[in-house]
Amino acid sequence: MTTKIGSGKTPSGGSESYLTSGVTFLRSQNVHFDGLRLDDVVYISEETHREMRGTRVKPGDVLLNITGASLGRVSRAPDNLGEANVNQHVCIIRPNAEANPRYLAYALSSQPVQEQISELQVGGNREGLNFEQVGNLAVPAAHTEEQRRIADFLDAETTRIDQLVAAKERASDLIDERRVALTSHLCLRGLDNGAERADSGVGPLGSVPEHWEVSRNKNFLMEVAELSADGTEELLTVSHLTGVTPRSEKNVYMFKAESMAGYKICQPGDLVINTLWAWMGALGVSHHRGIVSPAYGVYRFTSENMVPEYFDLLYRTPEYVCEMTRHSKGVWTSRLRLYPESFLALRSPIPPRSEQEQIVMILEQELEPGRRLQESIRRSNALLAERRQALITAAVTGQFDVSTASGRNVTDGVTA
Incomplete structure (x- = not known):
């Protein structure tokens, strides 16, 4: 599965060159297994983008984090991304005609490949993965039509899981909003x-x-x-x-x-x-x-x-x-x-000391149920992430025929 491998770089002005609008500039925090997250994206100028022409992202590119805490996270650049660039912590993998980009992204996120990435980091390699290491990753192979079938199946099934995770995360966000509002009210209004x-x-x-x-x-x-x-x-x-x-x-x-x-x-x-x-x-x-x-x-x-x-x-x-x-x-x-x-x-x-103590006590009592629920949500979503990867691994390694299989049971028993 021949591909072209490269990576981005930091703009000449560093983070001080980041803008609030312009050309999308992707960093490792934007790359996740369930797709690009652009809620924390920064931008660079058109001039900087032109200077970084060798590190531009194209639709269908597969983006792999090669350093830091998010090492191994992988996303496919969507068709509607528009003009974009990446920094040096993100590796750009550009598939050729033999490789389906969706399949490649799933294969890189499968357990066998993620284990290879982890093993390459044993010993605390500060520099992260290099292009040679990325190119030598052993990726489960399949012919072109099979790649498409696997990608179609996983698109449908992982979307169901991702939607369930997102719903739980929204519930957790609402708990956070209540916590912040109640804390502000009591600590500032008494x-x-x-x-x-x-x-x-x-x-x-x-x-x-x-x-x-x-x-x-x-x-x-x-x-x-x-x-x-x-x-x-x-x-x-x-x-x-x-x-x-x-x-x-x-x-x-x-x-x-x-x-x-x-x-x-x-x-x-x-x-x-x-x-x-x-x-x-x-x-x-x-x-x-x-x-x-x-x-x-x-x-x-x-x-x-x-x-x-x-x-x-x-x-x-x-x-x-x-x-x-x-x-x-x-x-x-x-x-x-x-x-x-x-x-x-x-x-x-x-406030008077007695009132400080009351505020702390009331907040502890009021917020504890929400903390317990959020912990339950975190455990549930962690289990869903495990099942998501297990489904991907089984599909790309040929453990079942995606033409006849159904992933409808992948979320059974997982509740918040």
């Missing part, structure tokens, strides 16, 4: 809807209950920079989704530094902010003792009147994230930095 309000003096936050204090963060938080002598403490990571968690509990694919001596020590109750991603709400109050990247800010509460969990919730509200973004330094959103002096100068609404 428990009594009839309470007198006063302007907080902080634009995005609006009015808050009149009896609440509004104070600069530096009045109840201080930056701490206690450094690890040998880096042997537990490594913690910070996410806008999960807050501060041990790295060992997460699927993190970024490479660790050879030595973590000099990393910042974090104590339970400390607030940790990812300086580079504060504009996304990547922060949280730690429940663990460990170490975090020197690029993170670590802050400790200096007043007993503060409930750390309340501020964990407050600082992740869209309103407060907007305020942090306003005071971050940088030209491009992806390059914004929230430095300690800027964060400590921000003002925060502070």
Whole structure:
């Protein structure tokens, strides 16, 4: 199955050359097994696109992620994609007349090929797969008409699975929307809807209950920079989704530094902010003792009147994230930095301690059922993904005749 293999590159201006409109520029986060996702796409200028003529994507090209956490994800470029280009983390595979693009995309996502890709990464190859390795992947072969039949069958059956997954994801999104709305309301408007309000003096936050204090963060938080002598403490990571968690509990694919001596020590109750991603709400109050990247800010509460969990919730509200973004330094959103002096100068609404405790307790009670349902949805969708790949693998490796087979049972027993 002869094909042409190439990849994209970063524009000469790097990420600072990205635009909000223009020619579609695909990155590894846009390439998924169920197709291209363009909700997080960036654009480049026509001039840059012309300069990158050798890395343009054509309809029918198969796109394979060859580096990073999404290594091995594969999509076929749809016929209606229009003008597009890719960066260097995406390999362009252009099938010849003997290879059906839809079949090739399915074959590359099958278990035998995905196992080959994983084996090539054993040892932590920082550079990812090269063109020679991609070209040497052993792909299940079939004659042209059989490829078409297999692709037609899998198009129909995977669409059914993908639609079910999408419906479950929409339900999960609704749970997130309720969580965000309820958290913002309680952390900024309080428990009594009839309470007198006063302007907080902080634009995005609006009015808050009149009896609440509004104070600069530096009045109840201080930056701490206690450094690890040998880096042997537990490594913690910070996410806008999960807050501060041990790295060992997460699927993190970024490479660790050879030595973590000099990393910042974090104590339970400390607030940790990812300086580079504060504009996304990547922060949280730690429940663990460990170490975090020197690029993170670590802050400790200096007043007993503060409930750390309340501020964990407050600082992740869209309103407060907007305020942090306003005071971050940088030209491009992806390059914004929230430095300690800027964060400590921000003002925060502070309910009485008893009210902080009530807000935390009520949110925990109200949001826990949604968390359980989302966990059930995640498990269900993970099972559907396994069944999707199993169906693809069986079809492309000839375990059944797609001309007579039906995939109607692939989702039996999978519920949210």
